[in-house]
Amino acid sequence: MKKFGVLVFIILVGFGISCSHANKTSKETQVLIKTDMGNITVKLYDDTPEHKKNFLKLADEGFYDGLLFHRVMQNFMIQGGDPKSKDAAPGVRLGAGNPGYTIPAEFVPAHFHKKGALAAARTGGPENPDKRSSGSQFYLVQGEIFTPGKLDTMEIMINGRAKNQFLQEQFKASSEKLNEFRSNNDEAGFNVFVAEIRAKADSLWDGQNKFSFTPEQREAYTTIGGYPSLDGEYTVFGEVVEGLEVLDKIAAVETDRYNRPKSDIKMEIEVIK
Known part of the structure; x- marks a missing residue:
């Protein structure tokens, strides 16, 4: 500065x-x-x-x-x-x-x-x-200088990390219910509920705004x-x-x-x- x-x-x-x-x-x-x-x-x-x-x-x-x-x-x-x-x-x-x-x-x-x-x-x-x-x-x-393909790969990685964080937030929001299954030694119920959380998270994630480089960023980073x-x-x-x-x-x-x-x-x- x-x-x-x-x-x-x-x-x-x-x-x-x-x-x-x-x-x-x-x-x-x-x-x-x-x-x-x-x-x-x-x-x-x-x-x-x-x-x-x-x-x-x-x-x-x-x-x-x-x-x-x-x-x-x-x-x-x-x-x-x-x-x-x-x-x-x-x-x-x-x-x-x-x-x-x-x-x-x-x-x-x-x-x-x-x-x-x-x-x-x-x-x-x-x-x-x-x-x-x-x-x-x-x-x-x-x-x-980055190739377009390298920027594509970076977008995939960034969105992958964001999706994983989003999934962890969904599990955290359901922690009380998950602990009930653990307390009751209900492994089957636990696994079903986990699958439901994942399915719901995937559905919600599909509606999220995904990260992507702007045309201006792509132009600069590839030149x-x-x-x-x-x-x-x-x-x-x-x-x-x-x-x-x-x-x-x-x-x-x-x-x-x-x-x-x-x-x-x-x-x-x-x-x-």
């Missing part, structure tokens, strides 16, 4: 901070991510306002200047924004730092993980059921590429408009076992629009 600019001084209610850029509403708010390997220009989306506002606040404060791209994985993404990465000793594992708060997820179907997407990192697992974003860490997607399995899991709030070749150069650097570049890649952020 980076920076922006405005000529008005307004108190940011959400963060309680006065910021000259954070309330700018220009549809082409852009920031320049400067590195020793080249510059990357990114625009921020207006329809993910909390992420945009937070990114601008931190950028205006100079929060990101001197931080590292601390996690780099070729054909996946480059990640930065950990405050602990500033002046970090060589070889130290990074990625746990944050500014002390998180941001509510802002999932917009039109914004997905195509190559060049700017997205917010976050903590995974059951401790973050709402998929709230890190207050500072972000990544830029490099990804890879410039990206990382579609992250869609709907992490908030995308901007995209690269210039400097994809720099993204590729950074993604190709040599890294250690923690995916940290062996030679530090520092960033500076400058608001250009």
Whole structure:
């Protein structure tokens, strides 16, 4: 996440901070991510306002200047924004730092993980059921190019997982009745009831809206590429408009076992629009 600019001084209610850029509403708010390997220009989306506002606040404060791209994985993404990465000793594992708060997820179907997407990192697992974003860490997607058949397979897998979760919810809703059969040692009745639950779940599932990639996603993922399995899991709030070749150069650097570049890649952020 980076920076922006405005000529008005307004108190940011959400963060309680006065910021000259954070309330700018220009549809082409852009920031320049400067590195020793080249510059990357990114625009921020207006329809993910909390992420945009937070990114601008931190950028205006100079929060990101001197931080590292601390996690780099070729054909996946480059990640930065950990405050602990500033002046970090060589070889130290990074990625746990944050500014002390998180941001509510802002999932917009039109914004997905195509190559060049700017997205917010976050903590995974059951401790973050709402998929709230890190207050500072972000990544830029490099990804890879997918064939139509691979996207088809991914749709099948996603729908398969969703159907299995749906079935588990049906069993959970019937747990009291299932426990009665167990208490009575009624194996035959238990098996019949399980079959009924499955049949009902299959019938209900047939009426559900199944997941499918949009034409826009398919076009992007089969041409410039990206990382579609992250869609709907992490908030995308901007995209690269210039400097994809720099993204590729950074993604190709040599890294250690923690995916940290062996030679530090520092960033500076400058608001250009």
